[in-house]
Amino acid sequence: MPGAATEDDTVDSRRYTQHAQGPAAILAISTENPTNIVPQDEFGGFYFGLTKCDHLTELKEKMKRICEKSGIEKRYMHLGDELIRAHPEIIDKNLPSLDARANIAATEVLKLAESAARKAIAEWGRPATDITHLIFSTYSGCRAPSYDLQLASLLGLRPTISRTILSLHGCSGGGRALQLAKELAENNRGARVLVVCSEMILMCITSPDVTNIVGQTIFGDGAGAVIVGAGPFDNDGVERPLLEMVAASQNMIPGTEKEIGMQITSTGIVFQLSMKVPKLIRDNIQQCLIDAFRSIGNSDPPNWNDLFWAVHPGGRAILDSIEGTLQLQPSKLAASRHVLREYGNMSGATITFVLDEVRRRREKEDGQQQQQPEWGVMLAFGPGITIETIVLRTPQPRCLKEN
Numbered sequence: 001m002p003g004a005a006t007e008d009d010t011v012d013s014r015r016y017t018q019h020a021q022g023p024a025a026i027l028a029i030s031t032e033n034p035t036n037i038v039p040q041d042e043f044g045g046f047y048f049g050l051t052k053c054d055h056l057t058e059l060k061e062k063m064k065r066i067c068e069k070s071g072i073e074k075r076y077m078h079l080g081d082e083l084i085r086a087h088p089e090i091i092d093k094n095l096p097s098l099d100a101r102a103n104i105a106a107t108e109v110l111k112l113a114e115s116a117a118r119k120a121i122a123e124w125g126r127p128a129t130d131i132t133h134l135i136f137s138t139y140s141g142c143r144a145p146s147y148d149l150q151l152a153s154l155l156g157l158r159p160t161i162s163r164t165i166l167s168l169h170g171c172s173g174g175g176r177a178l179q180l181a182k183e184l185a186e187n188n189r190g191a192r193v194l195v196v197c198s199e200m201i202l203m204c205i206t207s208p209d210v211t212n213i214v215g216q217t218i219f220g221d222g223a224g225a226v227i228v229g230a231g232p233f234d235n236d237g238v239e240r241p242l243l244e245m246v247a248a249s250q251n252m253i254p255g256t257e258k259e260i261g262m263q264i265t266s267t268g269i270v271f272q273l274s275m276k277v278p279k280l281i282r283d284n285i286q287q288c289l290i291d292a293f294r295s296i297g298n299s300d301p302p303n304w305n306d307l308f309w310a311v312h313p314g315g316r317a318i319l320d321s322i323e324g325t326l327q328l329q330p331s332k333l334a335a336s337r338h339v340l341r342e343y344g345n346m347s348g349a350t351i352t353f354v355l356d357e358v359r360r361r362r363e364k365e366d367g368q369q370q371q372q373p374e375w376g377v378m379l380a381f382g383p384g385i386t387i388e389t390i391v392l393r394t395p396q397p398r399c400l401k402e403n
């Protein structure tokens with residue numbers, strides 16, 4: 001019938017109105033750690049004592065050298081003497097220990113996640129039942145149903161919550177989860193996505209050898225939660241966009257599959273960190289950034305020092321590599337170095353700590369009437385080697401809906 005809406009028209013117009021109007025934005029960020037703190041200058045003694053390897057004096061000296069160069073002052077760890085007394089198999093490479101690790105992680109990883117998520121929801125200011133999507137990223141899970149379902153129940157999220165679990169994305173897990181959250185928020189009007197990353201080195205801790213010593217020296221426990229939604233936001237002060245997520249991309253560095261890796265074995269997760277990682281990231285980062293800015297119409301890349309930076313502090317040498325190759329002023333990676341110093345590398349959760357620190361610093365500088373860069377970049381790295389990039393921006397007034 002001429003003039004009458006067809007079924008296809010209805011479907012098409014529904015699809016059109018399904019999209020959000022504004023770009024996705026971060027609406028709240030929270031973090032959590034276990035209570036137990038291990039100072040980095042005491043870690044060698046603690047770890048070689050815990051693993052009963054004090055006789056490996058050369059390796060212990062090597063760890064001391066790595067600790068001194070790590071840029072880390074302390075890490076948070078659930079791990080301790082009591083746990084190893086109850087589960088001595090964890091530090092014995094000849095005994096299966098995956099069950100014990102997975103059982104403890106099932107409770108402890110969830111606890112950290114729940115606490116971070118509750119804080120993020122409180123900061124966001126809306127009821128937990130308004131969350132429409134949940135993305136949970138971890139390398140510390142071995143079960144289904146997994147942490148996503150348990151967390152949804154603990155938080156009282158709606159039964160129709162759309163859940164996704166990301167597993168073994170390593171240190172890029174937080175970046176990947178945030179990119180997915182952006183896609184979900186922008187493609188589903190009114191969606192509010194809770195991103196949670198929770199990591200525990202209990203899954204990987206083992207007796208020392210030359211291949212695992214760097215990982216044992218830099219990784220720590222932590223969880224982060226971020227709420228993402230796309231505008232326009234009600235301008236009644238309840239929802240406050242902190243950072244706009246303008247563009248997101250994922251790059252892999254070809255031929256580097258073996259340089260960062262993780263594998264679940266009967267004796268826990270074994271990771272691979274090659275000495276080439278800082279150089280590989282240094283050689284590839286500039287092009288990723290140029291491509292990211294081209295994707296939003298900048299044919300010439302911006303001056304890197306005109307941006308604010310939220311970079312995953314995979315290791316001190318990685319931050320040095322990025323700072324060196326992009327010729328960044330030292331203040332640009334200050335938030336990343338702060339997180340590395342205070343917490344170590346908490347794998348996928350780390351980027352949420354960095355974003356929180358960037359936000360805190362920007363708010364402080366705002367209060368002191370200092371001019372803020374409008375544009376910024378989030379970078380996270382993981383197995384692949386994968387680089388996750390998000391172009392960030394100070395929230396623009398068009399994000400806010402006038403009441």
Ligand SMILES: CC(C)(COP(=O)(O)OP(=O)(O)OC[C@H]1O[C@@H](n2cnc3c(N)ncnc32)[C@H](O)[C@@H]1OP(=O)(O)O)[C@@H](O)C(=O)NCCC(=O)NCCSC(=O)CC(=O)O
Binds near residue numbers: 211314
């Ligand atoms: C480990 C460092 C702090 C060491 O500092 P420097 O490089 O300045 O010091 P250095 O060269 O004297 O190295 C100190 C000692 O560590 C050893 N060493 C360095 N890198 C090593 C590696 N990958 N594996 C084994 N040993 C290593 C050196 O041989 C040296 O031993 P000796 O003293 O005997 O000569 C740094 O290299 C660093 O930050 N590296 C990056 C770590 C990394 O790959 N992080 C990514 C994590 S993965 C991630 O974030 C993503 C994910 O997990 O998914």
